Amino acid sequence: MAELLALTALEAHQAMVAGELDPGEYADAWRQAAAGDQLNAYLWREGDGDGGAIAIERPSIAPVAVKDIFCTEGVPTTAGSRILEGYRPPYTSTAVRRLLEAGAPVLGKTNMDEFAMGSSNENSAYGPVLNPWDHGRVPGGSSGGSAAVVAGGLAPWAIGTDTGGSIRQPAALCGIVGLKPTYGAISRYGMIAFASSLDQCGPLTRDVSDAALMLAMLQGGDPCDSTSVGLPATPALPDREDLSGLRFGVPGELASDAIEPGVREVFETTLAKIEQLGGEVAEIALPHAEHGISAYYVIAPAEASSNLARYDGVRYGMRAESSGDVIEMYEQTRAQGFGAEVKRRIMLGTYALSSGYYDAYYGQAQKVRTKIATDFATAFADVDFVVTPTSPSVAFKLGEKTDDPLAMYLNDFFTVPMSLAGIPAISIPAGLAEPAGGGPQLPVGFQIAAPAFAEQKLLGAAYALEQGIGFDARPEGVPNG
Amino acid sequence: MAELEAVIGLEIHVQLATKTKMFCGCELSFGDEPNVHTCPVCLAHPGVLPVVNEQAIHYALKIAAALECEVAERSIFHRKNYFYPDSPKAYQISQYDIPIAGAGKLGDIRIHRAHLEEDAAKMIHVGESGRIHGSGASLVDFNRGGTPLVEIVTEPDLRSAAEAAAWARLLRETVRQLGVSDVNMEEGSLRVDGNISVRPAGSEELGTKTELKNMNSFRFLERGIEAELARQRELVEAGGTVEQETLHFHPEDGSLHPLRSKEEAHDYRYFPEPDLVPIVPTEAMLREARESLPELPAARAERYREQLGLAEDVAALLAADPETASYFEQTAKRADGVEARVVANWVTGELAAALRQEGGEASASESKVDSGALAALVAMVQEKKISHGSGKTVLAALVNEGGDPAAIVEREGLAQISDSGELESIVAAAVDANPEAAEQIRAGNGKAIGAIVGAVMKETKGRADGGEVNRLIRGKLGL
Numbered sequence: 001m002a003e004l005l006a007l008t009a010l011e012a013h014q015a016m017v018a019g020e021l022d023p024g025e026y027a028d029a030w031r032q033a034a035a036g037d038q039l040n041a042y043l044w045r046e047g048d049g050d051g052g053a054i055a056i057e058r059p060s061i062a063p064v065a066v067k068d069i070f071c072t073e074g075v076p077t078t079a080g081s082r083i084l085e086g087y088r089p090p091y092t093s094t095a096v097r098r099l100l101e102a103g104a105p106v107l108g109k110t111n112m113d114e115f116a117m118g119s120s121n122e123n124s125a126y127g128p129v130l131n132p133w134d135h136g137r138v139p140g141g142s143s144g145g146s147a148a149v150v151a152g153g154l155a156p157w158a159i160g161t162d163t164g165g166s167i168r169q170p171a172a173l174c175g176i177v178g179l180k181p182t183y184g185a186i187s188r189y190g191m192i193a194f195a196s197s198l199d200q201c202g203p204l205t206r207d208v209s210d211a212a213l214m215l216a217m218l219q220g221g222d223p224c225d226s227t228s229v230g231l232p233a234t235p236a237l238p239d240r241e242d243l244s245g246l247r248f249g250v251p252g253e254l255a256s257d258a259i260e261p262g263v264r265e266v267f268e269t270t271l272a273k274i275e276q277l278g279g280e281v282a283e284i285a286l287p288h289a290e291h292g293i294s295a296y297y298v299i300a301p302a303e304a305s306s307n308l309a310r311y312d313g314v315r316y317g318m319r320a321e322s323s324g325d326v327i328e329m330y331e332q333t334r335a336q337g338f339g340a341e342v343k344r345r346i347m348l349g350t351y352a353l354s355s356g357y358y359d360a361y362y363g364q365a366q367k368v369r370t371k372i373a374t375d376f377a378t379a380f381a382d383v384d385f386v387v388t389p390t391s392p393s394v395a396f397k398l399g400e401k402t403d404d405p406l407a408m409y410l411n412d413f414f415t416v417p418m419s420l421a422g423i424p425a426i427s428i429p430a431g432l433a434e435p436a437g438g439g440p441q442l443p444v445g446f447q448i449a450a451p452a453f454a455e456q457k458l459l460g461a462a463y464a465l466e467q468g469i470g471f472d473a474r475p476e477g478v479p480n481g
Numbered sequence: 482m483a484e485l486e487a488v489i490g491l492e493i494h495v496q497l498a499t500k501t502k503m504f505c506g507c508e509l510s511f512g513d514e515p516n517v518h519t520c521p522v523c524l525a526h527p528g529v530l531p532v533v534n535e536q537a538i539h540y541a542l543k544i545a546a547a548l549e550c551e552v553a554e555r556s557i558f559h560r561k562n563y564f565y566p567d568s569p570k571a572y573q574i575s576q577y578d579i580p581i582a583g584a585g586k587l588g589d590i591r592i593h594r595a596h597l598e599e600d601a602a603k604m605i606h607v608g609e610s611g612r613i614h615g616s617g618a619s620l621v622d623f624n625r626g627g628t629p630l631v632e633i634v635t636e637p638d639l640r641s642a643a644e645a646a647a648w649a650r651l652l653r654e655t656v657r658q659l660g661v662s663d664v665n666m667e668e669g670s671l672r673v674d675g676n677i678s679v680r681p682a683g684s685e686e687l688g689t690k691t692e693l694k695n696m697n698s699f700r701f702l703e704r705g706i707e708a709e710l711a712r713q714r715e716l717v718e719a720g721g722t723v724e725q726e727t728l729h730f731h732p733e734d735g736s737l738h739p740l741r742s743k744e745e746a747h748d749y750r751y752f753p754e755p756d757l758v759p760i761v762p763t764e765a766m767l768r769e770a771r772e773s774l775p776e777l778p779a780a781r782a783e784r785y786r787e788q789l790g791l792a793e794d795v796a797a798l799l800a801a802d803p804e805t806a807s808y809f810e811q812t813a814k815r816a817d818g819v820e821a822r823v824v825a826n827w828v829t830g831e832l833a834a835a836l837r838q839e840g841g842e843a844s845a846s847e848s849k850v851d852s853g854a855l856a857a858l859v860a861m862v863q864e865k866k867i868s869h870g871s872g873k874t875v876l877a878a879l880v881n882e883g884g885d886p887a888a889i890v891e892r893e894g895l896a897q898i899s900d901s902g903e904l905e906s907i908v909a910a911a912v913d914a915n916p917e918a919a920e921q922i923r924a925g926n927g928k929a930i931g932a933i934v935g936a937v938m939k940e941t942k943g944r945a946d947g948g949e950v951n952r953l954i955r956g957k958l959g960l
Binding site for chain 1: 527532533562564566572619748752755756757758
């Protein structure tokens with residue numbers, strides 16, 4: 001069985017196409033692996049009992065772990081929140097429907113930060129996910145469950161959502177590939193909204209080829225999502241051998257002291273690898289990127305405050321016992337149903353949209369957002385890609401940053417600007433580094449960002465670099481090809 | 482103190498008669514079992530997204546064209562956030578600072594703007610209060626939730642309750658003829674709210690306004706505004722000031738009550754709806770909207786006044802309903818040598834009265850009197866072939882049985898008495914039979930002639946020409 005689980009999704013797919021691998025047998029092996037979850041990474045698994053099922057006609061591709069933010073008809077969908085406990089959606093999200101239509105069964109629903117708000121998975125109402133590399137550390141977030149199952153040998157691949165780094169950062173902290181496509185590449189229909197103008201679905205996979213294969217299944221315009229347009233063409237499997245003729249821009253402004261020495265070292269080594277592969281490395285300017293976090297933490301909470309207003313206990317989900325009127329019932333339900341971080345952001349967002357403050361906060365943040373997008377456009381006139389470390393640190397310890405929201409928010413420093421600009425970015429594992437406080441080595445992610453809708457080119461470069469780096473470490477005990 | 486002038490603006494919600502709701506595929510309905518026309522989108526399940534109804538945009542563009550509004554090249558939706566059970570998302574998707582339609586006009590009243598939005602669900606409050614406060618329980622019917630609405634806002638150009646009601650009728654007819662709404666006030670597919678204030682006549686400044694709601698007929702609209710104007714005038718004349726508030730009109734007793742609900746001063750935290758893209762009408766869409774417009778009541782009334790010389794009220798009456806207008810125009814065309822003005826008076830006067838007399842609901846166009854018959858009848862009266870009185874008799878017969886007026890004249894023997902000798906002797910006899918009236922006429926009381934004319938008409942069974950009879954009586958009396 002270990003041999004089966006060591007295959008990447010693409011390898012398994014090729015074996016199935018060649019008739020050398022039985023899709024049902026392969027999916028069963030993964031169901032068995034998922035059943036042994038020691039990471040609190042799954043919230044629901046097929047075969048858990050009374051939890052419903054996600055029907056598929058004929059599996060023909062590797063089963064997928066799905067972040068619990070995607071609605072699945074008849075199957076519990078919580079978004080990591082108490083307020084949606086017991087909720088079984090009456091419909092299935094477009095992303096999951098596309099996977100099913102492509103022949104990929106759903107293996108299970110993965111744990112996450114409540115409503116995708118968090119960078120450590122410690123904001124889940126159902127307990128934190130553990131990092132498969134070190135169970136005392138966080139897997140990152142908010143798609144921590146999806147990253148942990150792929151890295152921990154509990155799923156061949158997974159989908160997650162990225163609002164300010166929620167795919168890329170956990171991918172980096174778990175040593176796998178995470179891709180946030182261009183805003184609009186994949187339908188958001190049925191993906192529980194956190195910040196609508198930023199949320200985007202994407203793959204978390206073992207390698208770049210799997211990410212390309214998954215993207216090909218997911219992408220496309222959807223009549224149910226007016227903001228979706230799909231990619232100009234279905235992505236092909238990447239096969240680029242070197243990086244000759246490509247220019248990689250390193251933002252001068254991101255030479256932040258906040259980067260751990262180990263992370264910085266891997267980043268520098270990767271830049272050298274780029275040059276070795278024939279690529280060119282140049283310094284570029286993103287003068288407004290440093291304001292990204294500030295703008296993000298106005299825009300995202302503002303949209304969230306409105307998106308989360310529907311959870312009132314009336315039509316679905318949890319309802320608090322209340323003897324008072326409807327307003328009191330709303331208040332009790334929301335007081336008991338939401339966690340601290342969600343409440344913090346609802347309050348921040350409500351304030352930012354309030355009459356008299358709108359221009360100073362939301363209006364101003366939108367201006368910053370436009371400037372950051374312009375910064376990228378200017379940079380892309382000079383370089384093909386912008387590269388940064390994905391996260392300033394390797395995986396940190398559980399509880400290390402829970403009391404300091406600002407320190408937690410800084411995890412998104414390198415990932416937020418791309419989200420604000422709506423452009424695609426991928427994190428690939430670039431090496432291992434010792435944490436700042438010492439201890440066993442942990443994965444470091446390298447982020448590559450490209451202009452909007454340039455996914456094919458991005459995947460090509462990421463693939464060539466991945467081959468050049470040759471990262472093949474996996475957590476102890478996880479089958480390795 | 483200077484006399485107080487009424488300043489009234491209207492906000493009109495028009496439910497569009499599209500096939501489906503504004504942002505989802507649920508069918509529109511009225512009076513169906515509660516909560517059968519719902520889906521994850523209009524119940525605001527997690528993860529759903531709105532998609533704009535294309536037909537609603539076409540309808541809004543038609544309304545914009547009819548109201549001569551400027552159409553925004555690019556308009557956007559906002560979210561209006563509030564917690565209330567009639568709004569499952571806890572926000573209404575509406576247009577805020579960039580509506581689809583800007584300044585326009587209908588008749589003499591300027592339009593401020595018109596925008597697209599979605600209707601709220603219907604709340605039914607169980608208990609005596611009939612409102613959410615103090616009710617035993619409240620039920621929500623989501624069938625209505627998400628129905629497309631166009632909200633039309635006028636400038637404060639109206640100066641009386643009667644003018645407001647008359648203009649609102651014109652608007653309803655205009656929208657009805659566009660075919661984009663049922664415009665039924667009782668069913669709520671047309672809802673009219675008033676923004677009402679008073680100010681010293683001649684002043685340019687606006688007084689503090691109140692918003693008046695729940696007037697579900699034109700009669701109530703007029704009465705409600707009348708009552709609110711009276712309240713404000715009394716208040717201001719007594720030295721008080723008007724408070725800005727929302728008032729609910731109670732048609733049962735004509736009273737006004739302040740509304741306590743979501744409409745209390747609220748911060749709606751508007752922000753651009755990130756789930757939708759801007760509406761950018763193409764030139765073809767705008768052309769289609771303009772070209773699909775029928776001749777609308779205001780334009781038709783103007784044509785009747787300017788080209789046909791009709792009086793303003795008669796023109797407005799005929800122009801309001803396209804069927805009646807078309808009936809009038811056909812009749813006028815067929816009535817050779819008769820001025821359109823005369824035909825118009827017959828349609829709005831004699832014919833309308835005859836139809837009312839019959840108690841029928843039928844309009845002129847639906848009646849048994851076809852336009853050719855009316856044209857022939859009017860021509861006979863005009864040519865003095867029959868008297869005006871006989872004309873009415875023939876018309877009554879036509880309303881009852883239809884047919885050819887000439888045949889009825891023949892059958893009833895209504896042809897005018899053309900032998901002046903015969904008429905003269907009847908007049909002489911009538912004067913002799915009414916000496917008192919004759920004395921009064923001689924003494925200068927012109928009205929007294931009615932008694933003698935009446936006697937002549939009775940004797941001739943109305944077959945005499947009234948003008949001729951008058952002339953003969955005066956001659957007989959030597960006047």
